[in-house]
Amino acid sequence: MKFKHFATSPVLENRAFMALLLAVSAAFLWILLPFGGAVFWGAVIAIVFTPVHTRLLRRWPRRRTLAALATLGIVVLMGVLPLALLTGTLVREGAALYQRVQSGETNFARYFEQVVTVLPGWAHGLLEQFGLTDFNELQSRIADAVGRGSQAIATYAYSMGQNALDFVVGFFVMLYLAFFLLRDGAALSRRIRAAVPLAPAHRRHLAEKFITVIRATVKGNILVAATQGALGGLAFWFFDIKGALLWAVLMGFLSLLPAIGAGLIWLPVAVYFLVTGAVWQGVVLIAYGVLVIGLVDNLLRPLLVGKDTQMPDYLVLISTIGGMAVFGINGFVIGPVIAAMFMVAWDLFASAREEAAEDAARDAAQEPVQEAAPGATRPPEA
Structure with missing residues (x-):
């Protein structure tokens, strides 16, 4: 009798359905892997x-x-x-x-x-x-x-x-x-x-953040990388450095890394100019790299990426590098998205705990005073 009750219980049906849901979801992701x-x-x-x-x-x-x-x-x-x-x-x-x-x-x-x-x-x-x-x-x-x-x-x-x-x-x-x-x-x-089994407000907030981060990361990083690569390649072409297009592509690729990016290419070249006697070329390249190429990163990236994602620069840098180390070139999008979802999820969790604590405090403050028993006499007023 107990087995019959267990076999027809809603708990077993819910668990079986969740197991089926997880199994078919994992299988679907598996066939999408190629x-x-x-x-x-x-x-x-x-x-x-x-x-x-x-x-x-x-x-x-x-x-x-x-x-x-x-x-x-x-x-x-x-x-x-x-x-x-x-x-x-x-x-x-x-x-x-x-x-x-x-x-x-x-x-x-x-x-x-x-x-x-x-x-x-x-x-x-x-x-x-x-x-x-x-x-x-x-x-x-x-x-x-x-x-x-x-x-x-x-x-x-x-x-x-x-x-x-x-x-x-x-x-x-x-x-x-x-x-x-x-x-x-x-x-x-x-x-x-x-x-998604979450509260409507949480679902909406997570979806908006997810879409915002992807758009800001893709548009911002690609635009910054293309701009810095083009500016760096133009400088190398002006100084008659062979393979300017190749170095431009490398600078554009490295520009996906905030703050350090294109400087890994143009700065050693500028130092070489300085120590080999081509002083004006080195000075011009350093000034151009800092004031033009670097200014693109300092102005466009916070405007296009940091402002929309509301993520600090150091977190964008770490999540981009970590994402590319784990997921390859796709990581420059996946890394910041994971970091943004991490921030949003913990922010929602902290907000929910604060609301619960405020509700508990409000309920305790509004709890009615226990009424006196019938027939009991009130204390005489002063």
């Missing part, structure tokens, strides 16, 4: 370009499909085609740099040796401890590192060609998912919010 990057960027594209889609819907209120297709066309023209052209050019620049290093035309060890010769004695001792005074060995290490980097770029490009089917399928999945998320994203978002 195209995880495509699915992720499809969702990011839909979130970032939803305002554009909304404006198009105002012009074509009854043509959701046409508005979604037009938005997708804007995405391809603004992002996909320039990125494809840049990747091809970057592969050629990397191969050219590798050839210059192998032929000795570009000798990083010689450049480093010229800098070391003007350093004070204590700096020489410090470099000896790290084994950086054997310039021949250093050149071989640099050549090997450049070779591995160039080989990695070429291998990646070659693998894309060899695995063209996987690349095309992933690209199609990304655009296909972005199209349907743009067209039906509002209804899907309502369904997801309704399914």
Whole structure:
């Protein structure tokens, strides 16, 4: 009899349903793993370009499909085609740099040796401890590192060609998912919010923060990286530094890291100019790097990223670096999103505890005084 009662109890049904829900959710994520990057960027594209889609819907209120297709066309023209052209050019620049290093035309060890010769004695001792005074060995290490980097770029490009089917399928999945998320994203978002077992106010706050952080991170970081990379590449082209486009791409990539970013590239070049007698070039490059390239990071990033996400710069930096270490290039979006969700979740938890404490204090203050028993006499008034 007890077993029959247990077998038909609502508790068992709820637990079984939750187990089924978790199992099918895990299985669904498992089958999405081969195209995880495509699915992720499809969702990011839909979130970032939803305002554009909304404006198009105002012009074509009854043509959701046409508005979604037009938005997708804007995405391809603004992002996909320039990125494809840049990747091809970057592969050629990397191969050219590798050839210059192998032929000795570009000798990083010689450049480093010229800098070391003007350093004070204590700096020489410090470099000896790290084994950086054997310039021949250093050149071989640099050549090997450049070779591995160039080989990695070429291998990646070659693998894309060899695995063209996987690349095309992933690209199609990304655009296909972005199209349907743009067209039906509002209804899907309502369904997801309704399914999340949280209070309506908490669901709304978390969803708004999630969307805000993704838009601010993607738009802000990409705009800052593109601007700093272009400005740095322009400076290198002006000073006739070979491989300016390659260095511009590296500066743009490093600009994803707040505060330190592009300075890892242009500052050593400026120091080299100073110690080799090209004083005005070094001074101009330092002034340009600090006042122009650095100003972009100091002005645009807080305005585009920190202001919308309401996250301090140090947290943006740590979460970006940590995210890229764990998730690769996708981490520059995933890291800040996780950090923002962490802040919001704990803020909601603290607010809920404060409200509960205030409600308890209010209930205790408003608790009625126990009435006297019937027939009891009141104490005489003074």
